[in-house]
Amino acid sequence: MMDYVRKAASAIEESLGVGSSAALVLTFLIVLISVYVTLQVFQVLSGSAIRTRRSRGNAALLLGQCGSGKTAVFFRLRDGEEVQTVSSLSASRDSFEIKAGEAHDQKLGPLEVVDFPGHLRMRGKANDMVKEARCIIYMVDAEDKPKLKDGHR
Template sequence: MEQWVYQVEQWKNEVEEWIYRQPVEQLYVAVGIVFLTFIFFVLLRLLKRTKSNTIVFAGLSGSGKTTLFYQLRDGSSHQGTVTSMDPNEGTFILQSELEKNKKINPVHMVDVPGHSRLRLKLDEYLPQTAGLVFVVDALDFLPNLRAAAEYLYDILTNTIVVKRKVPVLILCNKTDKVTAHTKDFIRKQLEKEIDKLRISRTAISTADIANGHTLGMPGEAFVFSQCVNKVMVAEASGLTGNVSQVEQFIREYVRQ
């Protein structure tokens, strides 16, 4: 034991002598490199740890969010479900990926109730959201255009969505029906309605002024490409299982 203590003491003395022989500037550089390396690895671990796997579904009641949720989870439509007072939530591997012979990251999916009094629950999930799917009823779109545009406007001007640049997919559901509107028609109508909203709301100094975020460019008609976050439009049919475009969106932001 005494021999080991002596050896350690000898090593300590040699290290101290080596340090005293080094120029002060060189020591500062060495300490700085070690410190920066340590900070880099800490930040890298934190970024990996906080990478989100949450996808949030939002939209008006009756748009088909819950049907899409179950199609993605287990390939069934679960028709006849009723509006819940709480979000429909689960963590799972997408149904279409179950038979793949490789490790796949599960998705944490949240179906937020569409009733106006329950939409505040959306704010609870936005801080950890990797992507948001805004579901639109393509069949009964025009009667609900104003309400859908107002809800989408509130999402696109939400402080968290803007600061985190949360990607948004406008998903036109029920496109299997012959009388359903196309995604291009829905996109143009939503842009026109949001353009009216941003003008009227800015004029009376309401939501935009309060949260510091505005949509569009002054003097130009609003289009989704002007948003700071990426806004895309796609089609789906929850009842028939045509959900490939929303799966593609999910896997773009929640890696396998």
């Protein structure tokens, strides 16, 4: 392999009129660039098999329309009781264990749960939260038919 590199370096030295060390550096740069371009072409042709996987966050993200019950579910999971809630413009975030099963003897967690507001002003910020999510729970109020038909989220 080194013989090919030295021959290529001497050819560059003669054709460009540079010193032997500069020709050797140029040859190595050309080889590195060629390898990089070859790998990029292979990646594109193979369907991005070399692509790195997107890392997931660890939060369960509650998303949905205003008034769909996201905050009520959040507090029901956290405290085990129903609460009266109002719309907010800030996310509620907590890490807690969720009781599973009828006897509540099994627990899941600790699990980080994020209750994200459904207000129109907050929709753009929801995309940032998706990066932190391990799963997304999208809630819809089935009794609010106008919002279902309009496609509001």
